[in-house]
Amino acid sequence: MVFSAEKDPIEIPNVLPLLPVRDIVVYSYMFLPLFVGRESSIMAVDEAMKKNRLILLATQKNPAEDNPTPNDIYPVGTVAMIMRKLKLPDNRIKILIQGLVKARIKKYTQESPVYMVEIEKMIEPVFGDVSVEIEALMRNVKEQCEKILSLKGLISSEILEILENVNDPGRLADLVASNLKLNIEESQRV
Secondary structure, three states: OEEOOOOOEEOOOOEEEEEEEOOOOOOOOOEEEEEEOOHHHHHHHHHHHHOOOEEEEEEEOOOOOOOOOHHHEOOEEEEEEEEEEEEOOOOOEEEEEEEEEEEEEEEEEEOOOOOEEEEEEOOOOOOOOOOHHHHHHHHHHHHHHHHHHHHOOOOOHHHHHHHHHOOOHHHHHHHHHHHOOOOHHHHHHO
16 A cells, blocks of 8 residues: 555555556656557556556566567566546557556566556555664765756756655655666666
8 A cells, every 4th residue: 555645545456557668767756757659558558547547667678679578577667656648649648657656576467468467566664763874864865966966957946845855765765766867777776
């Protein structure tokens, strides 16, 4: 169970449709638009929309692969809520997703016409009171992130405000990793 922004519990089933994504690792708490064009991927989105709007997003190892097999997909992804769906004139769809919780694929329960996967939610540690040591490490990470983003010309007042208001170490790690433009393998390790 995870909590939405409104603090209402969202029940996450153990079996979800899988949407393989290219060139990005989706983290918990991320809001992201995705363009979906493959027929099997559109069917995965439709399957999620028919039920509870939940889908597992897992990154392909090779973004050029048009028909990824289970071996072509990383085993860890993020359960996401589809917030909006828009059909485009070229038959693709655009979805807006919100990452909810990391999950590991235990097994593929269906491979055609859409991937369905049994998942295991990854429980991240919950920090009540952050120790002085962890607080100092988080402050250091925030300062280094600000320096890196400013050197890359990516710093904005919104990013600074978000960084300043993150108090959970795991959420900070995900936020930093999602903004550093890491390669897929590095992002996947995070």
